[in-house]
Amino acid sequence: MVPIYREESREKVLEVALDLKRRLLQAGLRVHLDDRDQYTPGYKFHEWELKGVPYRVELGPKDLEAGEAVLASRLGGKERLSLEALPALLPDKLAAFHQALYQRALDFQRAHTHKVDTYEAFKEAVQEGFALAFHCGDKACEKAIQEETTATTRCVPFEAEPEEGFCVRCGRPSAYGKRVVFAKAY
Ligand SMILES: [Zn+2]
Structure with a gap:
């Protein structure tokens, strides 16, 4: 939670912020009120975003007058919500956020995974x-792949389809009964 205030509105904004914090905690949520005076709201937004906080609640004098707060998602997008409703709304939003982040990672992984059958x-x-490639299981062949491409085996996926084929580098029969995941290590 980032309170936004000027000198004259500080006390009022913090009072509402503390009350909201209390109600969010009661709803079983993890919440931090960033009331450091020495940093600007923009600085705080950026800092918490880098830390990976899924939702930021912005509380300004105008929002409070309207009985609202601005909820900003780390995945982009802001919306105005009533202060009253926030503690009841956030648990579902957090679950949806988790799902969206997972889906994004999964889509990314799928988009960057390719079945290959030639060394090129x-x-x-x-x-x-x-x-995703077949491999003969020979350590020397695996080492040669690493030297030639810097990639190494990441895993033999549990859930992969049973599939037979020939080693992507040396052409000998596959040792695993399925494709193996290769990637560079970082
Ligand atoms: Zn091989």
């Missing part, structure tokens, strides 16, 4: 993400 395609795929 393999090299290209690990430049920008994950390669």
